[in-house]
Amino acid sequence: MSRGRRRLGKPAGVDTWADVRDAASYAGEDFALFARDAAEALSQLPDGCINTSLTSPPYWAVRDYGHLEQLGLENEVDDYVERLVKVYRELYRVLAEDGTAWLNIGDSYFNKSVTVDGKPPRAGWKRNKQLSMVPFKVALALQEDGWWLRNVAVWQKPNAMPSSVTDRLTNTWEPVFLLTKSERYYFDLDAIRVPHTTDxxxxxxxxxxxxxxxxxxxxxxxxxxxxxxxxxxxxxxxxxxERRPNAPEAVELASYLRLALKSQGRSIKWVAEQLDQPFERTRHYFRTDEIGSRLPPPQTWLRLKALLNLDDSYDEAMAVEVGDNVFRNHPKGRNPGDVWSIPVAANRQDHLAVMPRKLAERALRATLPEGGSCLDPFMGTGTTGLVTRELGGRFVGIDVQAEFMRNYLRASGYRGK
Incomplete structure (x- = not known):
């Protein structure tokens, strides 16, 4: 996240929640479930009605859930990727402007016989025993379709299932992608900080x-x-x-300054002249690459605010404090980083791939604002929904398997539509 963004993340879709519930197959005060194809169900939701999303769709060429419309049994991985991109295109529409989406996908090994003149192809990934790289094919396609890819978190499984293979390593992790609709989005880092290891x-x-x-x-x-x-x-x-403990990333502030510069119809050269600074120094404040981007010094920042008529979005983040130069731990803990060691959840008779509650809790504590809404387009057993509602949010779940929903409703003590 970007620091200083907690003013974002207001509950989305409060005024349209009644419309969401009316369109659902099953609904309660804080949930709406759609027993249908994900893209079709999403097309019935209003624009900007969801704050965040967390899902783990069926993996490609791994498991048959016994439904004609299910995702994951496509003959070609490109078809699988295309279907997911279409779902996420609709998800993009229904997300609030500061919305986020967590996506967990596992990989698989190619094991179909592809031959050229009776022999396996000399190159390419379509050869038996090749790791298909499906999660990253999906992530790259989503980037091309307009999403920001902010993190690839590693879900490390300390109790991963043992493997009998002897010519490669056992797979003990899966990627969890953090996608955002725009450059500025809601993310509450304080909610997921962990204890420090230094003193x-x-x-x-x-x-x-x-x-x-x-x-x-x-x-x-x-x-x-x-x-x-x-x-x-x-x-x-x-x-x-002097220090700015809450300063944003330089590339983030540079993007903000570039937008302000454009709206004012000014150039970096003009800014340099007004600041009476060399052009080469000034341009670093507007560079959006990590190597060249620099935060402006405190006094320069104040002058930039006046020159470009900036609002107060970054006042708190750019505030200066004076103190000794001793490193201090954040009082609420440290950033948990992008490697999450979380045990695999036990399989259930009704579903063989259950999302761990701890994974859902960490993701949603960071991206679900108070009273906000979360959507899972492939809800399965409904772990995302249970955690969302426990955190005080509203849940929208979608799955082609109506039986999964009925099991979820029975477990929730559902009485209603």
């Missing part, structure tokens, strides 16, 4: 001892590596510095 007191002790007792003494290579904001107190000793 503030130890950092201060090293700082107070200064360079004489610094851990880089006499080790030039280590000293260069440690010459970073986190460790500079060890190298330089204790001193006061």
């Amino acid at each position: 503030d007191a130890a950092e201060r002790l090293r700082a107070e001892r200064g360079n004489a007792a610094g851990k880089a003494k006499g080790q030039d290579e280590l000293r260069r590596w440690l010459n970073s904001p986190r460790h500079r107190s060890t190298i330089d000793g204790l001193k006061d510095v």
Whole structure:
């Protein structure tokens, strides 16, 4: 996420929730279920009525769920990818402008006999035992269709099923993609922070001892590596510095400044002249590549605000505080990172691929605003729905398998439509 975005993420579709429920096969106060094809069901939902999505669709060429319209049994992986892109095109429409979508897809190995003149092809992925790379084919296709791909989280399975293969490694992880509808989106990092592994007191002790007792003494290579904001107190000793602890990524602010520049009909050269700074220095504030992008210094930022008539979207994020240069852990914990070690959920008789509750909880705590809505276009056993409702949100579930929904409703004690 981008920092300073919590003003986004207002509950979407509150005014249209009655329309969503009326179109559903089954509905309650905080859920609406559609027993039909995902693309068809999504086409009946109003624009911008959903805040976030979390799903794990049937994987390609892995399992037969016994339904003629099911996803995953396409002869060609390109057909599978195309069907998913069509579903996500409709999902894009029904998401709020600051909406997000979590997508978990596993891979499979190609095991169909493809021959050229009676022999396996010399090159290409359509050869037996080739890893199909389906998740990444889907992710790339979604990027081409307009989605922002913000993360590839690794779902590491500490209790992954053992494999009998002897000529490759056992598969113990799957990707979970975080997709967004636009550059600015709702993401509550504080809700999913985890305990720190470092100690503030130890950092201060090293700082107070200064360079004489610094851990880089006499080790030039280590000293260069440690010459970073986190460790500079060890190298330089204790001193006061200015800092912006909530500053956004430079590329994010650059995109914002570019939009403002365009709306004002001005050029970077004009900005450089007004700031009385070299053009080459000024252009870094507007560069959207990670290598060249730079945050403007505090005083330059204030002048840019006035020059480009900027709103207050980044005031909090760009605020400066003065204090000592000791690294401090965030009081609410650290960013959990993109490797999630979460045990596989036990299979059930009605479904052989159940999403773990812990995976759903981590994803939705970050992207479901208070009172917001979540959609799962391939709901299966309904883990996404259960977690959404426990977090106080509204759930929209879709699946071609009506039996999955009836099981979900029975487990929820459903009485109604």
